[in-house]
Amino acid sequence: MKLKGTREASHAESWYEGDPDTLSNQLDNYLKDVPGSIDDNGLPIPGAKVVIAPHAGYSYSGPCAAWAYKCLDLSKAKRVFVLGPSHTYYLRGCALTKFAKYETPFGDLTVDEEVVQKLRDTGKFQDIPTRGDVDEHSLEMHFPYIYKRITQTFASEAEYPTIVPILIGDNNGAEEKEFGKLLAPYLQDPDNAFVVSSDFCHWGTRFSYTAYAPEGKVELLQSLTRKMPTPTNPPIHESIKQVDHLAMDAVASGDHNKFVDNLKHTKNTVCGRHPIGVMMAALEELAKEKPEEGKYRFKFVQYQRSSLVEDVTDSSVSYASAYAIV
DSSP states (O other), X not given: OOOOSEEOOTTBTTTBOOSHHHHHHHHHHHHHTSOSEETTEESSOTTOOEEEEOOSOHHHHHHHHXXXXXXXXXXXXXXXXXXXXXXXXXXXXXXXXXXXEEEETTEEEEBOHHHHHHHHHTTOEEEOOHHHHHHOHHHHTTHHHHHHHHHHHOSSGGGOOEEEEEEEXXXXXXXXXXXXXXXXXXXXXXXXXXXXXXXXXXXXGGGTBOEEOGGGOGGGOEEOOTTSOOOBTTBHHHHHHHHHHHHHHHHHTTOHHHHHHHHHXXXXXXXXXXXXXXXXXXXXXXXXXXXXXXXXXXXXXXXXXXXXXXXXXXXXXXXXXXXXXX
């Protein structure tokens, strides 16, 4: 199937700056605020060709995402896979774009038609509906950052990597493992980098998630209601942080089953849980083939929230950035 057309930057001027100079300065400032080294490594971290980064509006999650993007090693990249969840329609399985290019305020990014066709030929992927693709923010919010990091890495446009946008649907653990196996050879290829799109806890009545751990006891997790007195031991935002860090610890364990089990227990509203799950499964495949200390596991470098919830009437979204060395 021939890819056609350019997917417009539909969230520019609303979720992020549409003017290229203003946007460039904003991203530069976010990146400058990240330290020059993390985990005793200068940035980008050599071999860190997989990252998890948030996808909210840049005024909320842009500073957190900068930590992932400053870690991301694109030095050998010829293509960048972007895995995100579907917010605009219900998806079971995984789906591929039909567009040939994705617009950003900096210029267009070209979709890797050959790789998309190879994935489509497996018979395991659906097509992203055109309207769903244009409306979806989980992929789009990464392309300005990717474009920025590409221009910082490569001197010539002829060297710019292509992109492979993939929506990851509502799959169970076994299905995530199957897609992980399918993507593992691409992950092993030094020419490929991966961006996994996810926010973490969406807390509040508007998200239908008000989980709270009384006295920090997650095994006693309960849902708060407006009729209940405001808890203070711990404050709600500390409970949210605890639930998030349990999910992050499960991701960092490198054990896909632990992450799946954690979410079954806490019901944490990690919107990119399925893209994370698929990438964890792919990393596990590589770890089985060639175990190596310090590789194939995510390491979290930043955690932020849109606000600190004190009362059940409040709400917040959590953001986290991580990298994995392959």
